[in-house]
Amino acid sequence: MNNTTSETRTVQLDDIARELGISKTTVSRAISGKGRVSEKTRERVLDCIRVMNYSPNMIAKSFSEKKTYNIGVVIPMDNMETEAPFFQTCLMGITKCCALRNYDTLVISTERDDVSQLRRVLESRKTDGIIITRPLQSGSMEQLLVSMGVPYVTVGQSSDLDAVTIDSAHKEGSYELTSYLLMNNKPQKLGLILGSMEQTVNRSRYEGFVRAVESSGALVPNKTVFLGVNGEMQLRRVIDDLLQRECSCIICGDDMICMYAVNMLSSIGKVIPRDIRVASLYNSMYLDMYSPPITALSFRAGDLGATAANLLLDMLEGKDTSRETMLGFEMLIRKSTM
Amino acid sequence: MNNTTSETRTVQLDDIARELGISKTTVSRAISGKGRVSEKTRERVLDCIRVMNYSPNMIAKSFSEKKTYNIGVVIPMDNMETEAPFFQTCLMGITKCCALRNYDTLVISTERDDVSQLRRVLESRKTDGIIITRPLQSGSMEQLLVSMGVPYVTVGQSSDLDAVTIDSAHKEGSYELTSYLLMNNKPQKLGLILGSMEQTVNRSRYEGFVRAVESSGALVPNKTVFLGVNGEMQLRRVIDDLLQRECSCIICGDDMICMYAVNMLSSIGKVIPRDIRVASLYNSMYLDMYSPPITALSFRAGDLGATAANLLLDMLEGKDTSRETMLGFEMLIRKSTM
DNA sequence: GTGAAAGCGCTAACAG
DNA sequence: CTGTTAGCGCTTTCAC
Numbered sequence: 001m002n003n004t005t006s007e008t009r010t011v012q013l014d015d016i017a018r019e020l021g022i023s024k025t026t027v028s029r030a031i032s033g034k035g036r037v038s039e040k041t042r043e044r045v046l047d048c049i050r051v052m053n054y055s056p057n058m059i060a061k062s063f064s065e066k067k068t069y070n071i072g073v074v075i076p077m078d079n080m081e082t083e084a085p086f087f088q089t090c091l092m093g094i095t096k097c098c099a100l101r102n103y104d105t106l107v108i109s110t111e112r113d114d115v116s117q118l119r120r121v122l123e124s125r126k127t128d129g130i131i132i133t134r135p136l137q138s139g140s141m142e143q144l145l146v147s148m149g150v151p152y153v154t155v156g157q158s159s160d161l162d163a164v165t166i167d168s169a170h171k172e173g174s175y176e177l178t179s180y181l182l183m184n185n186k187p188q189k190l191g192l193i194l195g196s197m198e199q200t201v202n203r204s205r206y207e208g209f210v211r212a213v214e215s216s217g218a219l220v221p222n223k224t225v226f227l228g229v230n231g232e233m234q235l236r237r238v239i240d241d242l243l244q245r246e247c248s249c250i251i252c253g254d255d256m257i258c259m260y261a262v263n264m265l266s267s268i269g270k271v272i273p274r275d276i277r278v279a280s281l282y283n284s285m286y287l288d289m290y291s292p293p294i295t296a297l298s299f300r301a302g303d304l305g306a307t308a309a310n311l312l313l314d315m316l317e318g319k320d321t322s323r324e325t326m327l328g329f330e331m332l333i334r335k336s337t338m
Numbered sequence: 339m340n341n342t343t344s345e346t347r348t349v350q351l352d353d354i355a356r357e358l359g360i361s362k363t364t365v366s367r368a369i370s371g372k373g374r375v376s377e378k379t380r381e382r383v384l385d386c387i388r389v390m391n392y393s394p395n396m397i398a399k400s401f402s403e404k405k406t407y408n409i410g411v412v413i414p415m416d417n418m419e420t421e422a423p424f425f426q427t428c429l430m431g432i433t434k435c436c437a438l439r440n441y442d443t444l445v446i447s448t449e450r451d452d453v454s455q456l457r458r459v460l461e462s463r464k465t466d467g468i469i470i471t472r473p474l475q476s477g478s479m480e481q482l483l484v485s486m487g488v489p490y491v492t493v494g495q496s497s498d499l500d501a502v503t504i505d506s507a508h509k510e511g512s513y514e515l516t517s518y519l520l521m522n523n524k525p526q527k528l529g530l531i532l533g534s535m536e537q538t539v540n541r542s543r544y545e546g547f548v549r550a551v552e553s554s555g556a557l558v559p560n561k562t563v564f565l566g567v568n569g570e571m572q573l574r575r576v577i578d579d580l581l582q583r584e585c586s587c588i589i590c591g592d593d594m595i596c597m598y599a600v601n602m603l604s605s606i607g608k609v610i611p612r613d614i615r616v617a618s619l620y621n622s623m624y625l626d627m628y629s630p631p632i633t634a635l636s637f638r639a640g641d642l643g644a645t646a647a648n649l650l651l652d653m654l655e656g657k658d659t660s661r662e663t664m665l666g667f668e669m670l671i672r673k674s675t676m
Numbered sequence: 677g678t679g680a681a682a683g684c685g686c687t688a689a690c691a692g
Numbered sequence: 693c694t695g696t697t698a699g700c701g702c703t704t705t706c707a708c
Contacts, residue, residue, distance in 0.1 A: 010463075012701060023679045028703060035704090036677055058462035060701035063401040063684055070444070070464075077430045082640075083623055088426040092415045095445045099455055104464060105445040106408070107433045117437055124396035125348075126408075126442060263627040285421055286624055289601040302420075350685060361695045366687060373688090374693055398685035401700055 011054045070104050072127040076134045077109040085284045086301050093305025113138045129312045136198045153312045157200040166308045166325045168299040173329040174208025182216045191224040191247035205281050239264050249277035255284035277337040292335035299329050349392045408442050410465040414472045415447045423622045424639045431643025451476045467650045473538045491650045495538040504646045504663045506637040511667040512546025520554045529562040529585035543619050577602050587615035593622035615675040630673035637667050
């Protein structure tokens with residue numbers, strides 16, 4: 001009866017049904033909890049499953065339910081971002097959280113606002129929903145998602161105002177840090193270096209900066225504000241410029257920019273904070289470890305990821321979720337701005 | 339005939355078959371290239387597919403073919419490794435490479451040698467094969483994989499001697515760098531700090547170090563060799579010890595250890611390389627950017643990932659692959675050891 | 677409370 | 693070269 005081929009066939013619903021002398025329908029119900037099954041049968045089934053070491057073929061289940069139990073996570077793989085700790089940590093948070101709810105995580109790459117990989121995955125119907133870890137102003141991902149009717153969550157502000165979003169308080173953080181720097185150590189001549197303004201996060205950062213400057217009664221120092229800075233060479237020119245204009249404090253958009261900046265400064269003999277102060281609008285372990293350690297805003301990337309995952313899974317399960325969730329930040333005042 | 343419900347039903351094989359007045363078998367064959375189809379029919383099918391914007395339901399395909407077109411990538415999410423650039427870069431290489439061959443990447447987390455997530459994914463049958471990015475001496479992942487008959491590739495040496503492996507020449511690199519440091523700047527008193535010896539990569543590094551020392555005619559300086567160093571506190575004690583023993587040069591196992599080490603050294607006023615020299619057996623962008631930049635071995639994590647993916651996919655497609663592939667390294671001699 | 681049967685969208689014998 | 697048919701392993705009506 002059992003065909004004992006060399007490949008040990010994996011045990012499936014039928015097997016445990018036959019073993020128990022009941023129908024696989026009942027077994028299915030006992031497992032899923034949908035429909036009524038007598039307490040006694042349920043226990044027998046659950047026991048048998050354990051004994052026979054049954055575990056469902058998720059592909060068959062997917063096929064039947066039209067639900068994959070996978071979510072896709074779009075991660076930037078541009079040169080500049082490839083090694084940014086944020087995305088890695090965020091992905092960990094997502095993956096761990098999904099695993100707890102028996103979902104898996106599919107990685108989707110993007111560079112700039114390329115949606116080809118996202119489209120490929122969506123067309124394959126391998127995911128139930130998507131997390132965008134770096135929303136862009138263009139909103140092309142969101143458009144695609146909406147047009148295909150696929151649920152998604154963005155980590156950071158989306159240009160799709162209806163998008164479910166989990167964000168860190170970048171604007172508020174930027175505001176606070178800028179204000180702090182303006183209050184402290186007067187007279188202060190601030191410089192600002194931000195990455196691509198296509199990234200919504202950089203817009204939030206900029207907004208916070210501008211508000212802080214304005215509410216201090218000053219004018220935005222356009223000559224020392226550099227937006228859309230990208231790549232090492234461009235950054236070098238910006239730094240030179242900032243030094244030329246005798247900036248007393250440089251605010252860097254994120255940890256990567258900050259690392260480059262700090263390095264360039266010290267390579268030309270500038271001592272932080274004696275000669276110039278430096279702060280970052282995004283902390284990472286690399287800034288913790290610099291000497292002197294760098295003043296920075298600290299956000300919990302892992303928590304962001306976990307929250308994004310929970311939001312998305314809640315949506316998939318039909319619960320309603322708040323449109324926007326905000327996580328706080330911590331301001332780490334350290335020696336680089338003393 | 340077409341039920342125009344609110345949800346636009348996705349076009350499937352039947353639709354284009356009906357459209358063309360042929361059977362879906364023929365359509366399937368035209369797409370896959372398996373079985374013979376007249377050139378004319380094939381073209382008609384391919385055209386129709388384009389026009390009707392058909393794209394196959396991969397879940398149905400998976401179910402039918404018993405092949406998921408997914409590979410699982412096991413990534414360590416221990417505290418220490420969570421932000422290590424290696425795994426991120428490796429994952430990018432894998433993901434990009436898989437995408438080219440129309441596969442997707444499922445992330446599987448692990449801490450230490452926990453196999454629970456791997457087991458969960460394997461039991462779900464959601465992947466065709468696995469890449470282990472941090473093989474451990476215990477080999478528990480490999481055992482599980484072998485016992486379930488799932489193909490896999492390890493990035494780095496595996497304790498399973500039959501495992502298909504793609505590795506960087508860590509041993510050779512470690513040998514070369516150590517030799518270089520021994521030749522240069524005599525007299526040299528070397529210290530070595532390695533992470534967990536459960537990780538096979540650290541064993542390779544250690545082996546290279548030992549060989550280099552021995553072939554220089556010296557004895558392995560056991561008092562200044564620290565294996566299995568883990569966590570900031572332990573590292574601090576090790577560094578203190580190395581200073582006490584008047585080490586002239588510290589070799590760090592990887593970029594993370596090196597960053598901590600360099601930071602601790604400069605926080606107690608040690609100047610590199612004047613007071614003490616520092617090198618790392620694994621480079622990352624963070625070491626590039628230190629000042630002074632740190633002498634280190636450079637491996638191409640992205641290439642490793644891409645190669646691992648190609649190997650695995652080749653295996654899945656039944657091609658045979660060499661058991662072990664080795665990628666080279668570059669020795670970056672920089673100011674930290676001058 | 678339980679079972680029989682249909683069906684998810686594709687592939688793969690087998691027959692022509 | 694093409695079509696018919698039978699699954700793949702689940703979930704889910706529908707009937708009892």
